[in-house]
Amino acid sequence: MKYSEQINSAYKAQKPFVAYKNPNENKIHVIIQDTDELIEFEDFTASGFVFAPFNDADKAILIKPDICFVDQVQSVDFELKKNVYNNNEDEKLNHINIVNNAINTIKETELSKIVISRKEEVLVPDFDLLAVYNKLINKYANAYVYVWFHPKVGLWMGATPETLLKVVGNKFKTMALAGTQPFKGDINPIWGEKELEEQQMVSDFIQQHLENVVxxxxxxxxxxxxAGSLLHLKTNITGRLRKSKDVQSLVKLLHPTPAVCGLPKELSKTFILQNENYNRSYYSGYLGVLNIAEETSFFVNLRCFQLLNNTAILYVGGGITTESNAQKEWEETVAKSQIIKSVL
Structure with missing residues (x-):
């Protein structure tokens, strides 16, 4: 049975499932849970697929690996939609106001970075789950591309460029990912001071928090x-765990990362929860396999959308520092939203 048939079958039967493709891999992994039980994730010794929110106050979910299936990616011909812009002036002004508030707060406090996000709704009356997922898979080869469903939560899909934590045996990998600019044909462009500073902040944060525990x-x-039509700055980070239970402590140290929250973490998170004026839900949370085939791989839930009735709810954001320009930050979120809009 092909992965498309597995996904279709599970979705029609309203069974919890996830299908995912690892970065630069040509395989689709499908995990299906036999019952529709909503299992809260709390135990890092468990085995299954974890779907965790941005805010710890919300519940993380575990899909049990009752059925596991691996298949080759199906190559498909498709056309991407181009330049599907959102011209909602109220949304734009609201985002710019929040960004300016964040810039002023950074200037007046010990905060050095705040990640401000927004959501955008797109009507998709003829949504075709498999068609959209196949477009994402074939378009974003170097991303972690997933579709996740639980009948008591709903459907999420995305193509994220950011690893939170990968553990095999006692060795781990993570990354510092920050800074964004459009790809204009040059894979080695000149980066501005704002983006370089933002990247250094993220790298320093991870190094300072991990160097005494690994x-x-x-x-x-x-x-x-x-990543799609965008470029980012990345630092790969590796090391060795001292104890197997350190996976939980590392996740706690890293999540939410400075790339989706800010610095210092708790202060920026407080600002976000008080000022963004919406619930991020599972956007900028993390997802991935836990203790399956002796591997744990978690990714940050970016470039994603939630399907609600006939509406795709897109989530996009950007890192704000003292060097930020609110208009440019809005334009960055528009560019990021194109990644998902192009496949809908």
């Missing part, structure tokens, strides 16, 4: 990576 910590040189 062994053999190493940070690579900063590189430019392409």
């Amino acid at each position: 062994d053999d910590l190493e940070l690579s040189k900063v590189e430019t990576v392409k």
